[in-house]
Amino acid sequence: MQDNAVKVSPDDARIDDARMEFIEALGFLVEGIRWMPRMVGRVLGCLLVADGPLTQAELRDQLDASLGAVSTATRTLLDKRFALRVGIPGSRQTGLIIHPDAWRNMEEDGISGVQSYANLALHTLQELEDEDSPATANLRKMNAYFVEVEQRMREILQWFDEQKKLEQ
Amino acid sequence: MQDNAVKVSPDDARIDDARMEFIEALGFLVEGIRWMPRMVGRVLGCLLVADGPLTQAELRDQLDASLGAVSTATRTLLDKRFALRVGIPGSRQTGLIIHPDAWRNMEEDGISGVQSYANLALHTLQELEDEDSPATANLRKMNAYFVEVEQRMREILQWFDEQKKLEQ
DNA sequence: CTTAATTTTCAGAAATTACTGAAACTATAT
DNA sequence: ATATAGTTTCAGTAATTTCTGAAAATTAAG
Numbered sequence A, B: 001m002q003d004n005a006v007k008v009s010p011d012d013a014r015i016d017d018a019r020m021e022f023i024e025a026l027g028f029l030v031e032g033i034r035w036m037p038r039m040v041g042r043v044l045g046c047l048l049v050a051d052g053p054l055t056q057a058e059l060r061d062q063l064d065a066s067l068g069a070v071s072t073a074t075r076t077l078l079d080k081r082f083a084l085r086v087g088i089p090g091s092r093q094t095g096l097i098i099h100p101d102a103w104r105n106m107e108e109d110g111i112s113g114v115q116s117y118a119n120l121a122l123h124t125l126q127e128l129e130d131e132d133s134p135a136t137a138n139l140r141k142m143n144a145y146f147v148e149v150e151q152r153m154r155e156i157l158q159w160f161d162e163q164k165k166l167e168q
Numbered sequence C: 001c002t003t004a005a006t007t008t009t010c011a012g013a014a015a016t017t018a019c020t021g022a023a024a025c026t027a028t029a030t
Numbered sequence D: 001a002t003a004t005a006g007t008t009t010c011a012g013t014a015a016t017t018t019c020t021g022a023a024a025a026t027t028a029a030g
Helices: A002-031 A040-047 A056-065 A067-079 A102-127 A134-167 B004-033 B036-050 B056-063 B067-079 B102-127 B132-167
Strands: A084-086 A096-100 B083-087 B095-100
Touching: A002 A040, A002 B102, A040 A056, A040 A067, A040 A096, A040 B132, A056 A067, A056 A096, A067 A084, A096 B036, A102 B004, A102 B095, A102 B132, A134 B036, A134 B132, B004 B056, B036 B056, B036 B067, B036 B083, B036 B095, B056 B067, B056 B095, B067 B083, B067 B102, B102 B132
Parallel strands: none
Antiparallel strands: A084 A096, B083 B095
16 A cells, blocks of 8 residues: 555654664763763664664664774673673674663662762871861761762662562 | 970871872862863862862962963862852952852752753653654663652752751 | 684874963952 | 952863774684
8 A cells, every 4th residue: 555655654764863863862961971982872872772682783884983983882881781792693793782770780880989989088087087177077078978879879779679670 | 395396297297198189089080070170170179178268379389280270170160169259358369168068069960961861761752652662661761760860869959958957 | 624794903083171371351459 | 540469361282082994803604
């Protein structure tokens, strides 16, 4: 039927536009994170809106980038446990998918950064031998804040674990 | 008394070392944030371990940096509401101190970043017209995560407000 | 083992970032 | 009003980042 063929194509195109917009927008957001080039965000975006594993060659085609850039971005996502490799039986290709725990892993990694700030303040407080000055008051406030943030981040990890339980 | 004079001086030196270490360490931590040069962290560090307002000239001396770099870092800290200007009566100098709500302001700013991620996922979901695919499942998980984080960050703002009430 | 598809690594180029030092600007004390 | 201490801006430079494209390495099928 002609009607059908005419109708489906534009729909598909619109969906592709939405996905491409998402990929580029995520690229910009991720670029706002240190040591996260835009390409990392774009590859992450591709994995998020893909309906199955993607090879690096497919990512290169979708993003019109070099294989080198895709490989580097892929490594970053694997290192950060945002992406996962999956084998494709009967093929020497390696598929990439979004890690099932990508966001939980992101949260987990964030905790160590927050701890660095908390520990730095605490360590300096100890060096200053608890004298009572504006400086030590500042450091105590700094430490209290980052300890509080860490606590909340741990609660988010628990939230993930409860979610997972509910799914099963 | 000689004993006193001999004893106090090394103590002071040790304290200064501790402060300088703090300043440099915070420089490195802050350098880990996009669009935050190390100098911003160092100036922030100076303000945190200072026992009173500092002028830009004093910051330059402590950090052995150029006035230009100090001025730019100062502007960044003022824009982000990490630092506050205080007038010094009878002087044309402007003092800089750590903002009393520095960490609360940091948290507040962080929320808009998290919202960007949540909104991007939601917007793309709407564009994809709630089809039921792996892609939309990914986007729903992404949105749920960032909404959850936003909620926790708002709780931290409340925690700050409660703290402030207790202080008074 | 050989071959071919795929991935990684790396040199070089382009773009960006962050500093210095000097000149321009601002504001206050006299 | 003037002089001067203090601050900002900006051109130039050094360092860093991120990409491309090609060569090297890896891996699995035949």
